[in-house]
Amino acid sequence: MGVQEDVQKPLDRLSEALAAEMEAVNALIRARMASRHAPRIPEVTAHLVEAGGKRLRPMLTLAAARLAGYDGPYHVHLAATVEFIHTATLLHDDVVDESRQRRGRPTANLLWDNKSSVLVGDYLFARSFQLMVEPGNMRTLEILANASATIAEGEVLQLTAAQDLRTDEDVYLQVIRGKTAALFSAATEVGGVIAGAPEAQVQALHDYGDALGIAFQIVDDLLDYGGATQTIGKNVGDDFRERKLTLPVIKAVALADADERAFWVRTIEKGDQREGDLEHALQLLARHGAMQAAREDALDWAARARDALTPLPDHPIRDMLSDLADFVVSRVA
Template structure:
């Protein structure tokens, strides 16, 4: 029994929002992509080959676009935002390579993961290479504050990964504990990507903090929708199979809520399938049914909307213009997306 996320009415609007943002930052993003291609170069053939597999696999480049839009919102007219945006994408790609190894994922964006094609060791090492490239680009900007922000984000993301690993398959995970994981694992890079846009423009502490808050809350909303889509989305638009989180025994918010709200028999089901890993035919459909019974998909989306509203409010400090409008619309995309 499937649970389709009720976001279809908003899907077209969200796609238009991303198209508008892409059009607004197109020239800058062309430069970012050129930097990425140039800095992926290596005398070791496997490095650009493996990195290109993921970087060119169809991602929307939301995080570097966030850096570009934030810097332009702050009136920046230089070129260092290009290097910072490229470094953000390198850091993001490195974390994806590492994530797929830790999670033992087979697919990403509908394609075989790098670890499936080149192996775990190569994926980890190329991820390390990209981290090095990211920090080298940041050093070139000579912005110590931007370097500090990204370096802190990298360590926080790693902490989030370790927290998630420690809580893996733990059906006793609380909502607060789970929110701490995604605040670190996902939201930290969104926050950093937006914040450095203000830093490179040398804007006030208030504006810098506002963009950090915008990015952080946007990132939380983004991840919560990911959680909902894994049980209520469609494989063709997800770029992976519906229920991959269930099969990989991940504890996400819909599971946390369903476990808390269920009775003894329902909790025993979650214990068997996620903690013990004893999954049988029909278990995914049963899990979806329990989520429908307790409204956990809808409540996960509601929480995402809450954080999205906080992200929008953070931008109120800025004057209304094309960039502020695009960033506001990006919140709607992240919440309304079906892919």
């Protein structure tokens, strides 16, 4: 999903608070990514799993379960499930996007081939379903199965919507709710459900994950255009080159005059991109305040995430989750 996971301080504090359980999650992930018959599977998976993702999503499940007072063993299975779904999605995304780098390393589709990425991704999806069955809890099963369908639906929607200038902010929200927020909200919600938390708390955890995921993805899409400061870093412009319509461009297109519209039609819809086009795109984003407007949306979603936490018990983990929402948007603050 092209998400940069350089969330630091509050996530580090969560990591510390949940260190023993996170170790159990990592052990379970290593055990379940094995394959008796097909050594290609652990090779490909290890390349991605051990590349040092921040394990943000499984951490959310552990945090939610702890916050809701859970003291059983199954939040570990649910957290590992969430990470497997995420990893499977990354493998398939890199095939779909023809990506060459992920977390600073060559992608699996480049090191092995598309076939391996597709089939090992399928294996991890299947493994995630085996894992989510183990707690024997029908409701967490439903939540995670529904999230998987929503993720895939969001990815397909993005395929058709991303290069279509008629795509508006509502469709954009649907896409990122699918491809990013659905797994965040499932991750937090299942933590509450497995803990047997009251309905209001389960809803609060879901809403927190949803808003956090949306903020997270808007920030990621902003950073792809250099963030609010529009510094052109080494990764700036990937979405533009891949003709992926994201929030800043959607906002600029909505305010475009005829010439500007022709520019977006040529570069995004038709994919006819020339020297200097990225710089011109950045000028148009600045001219219409599109970056600032998108940044305000992200801040708003972060505030919603914080507010969603209100019904939950007063607890150090709740404070860390609140800080995490601030931190996610601090990258563009």
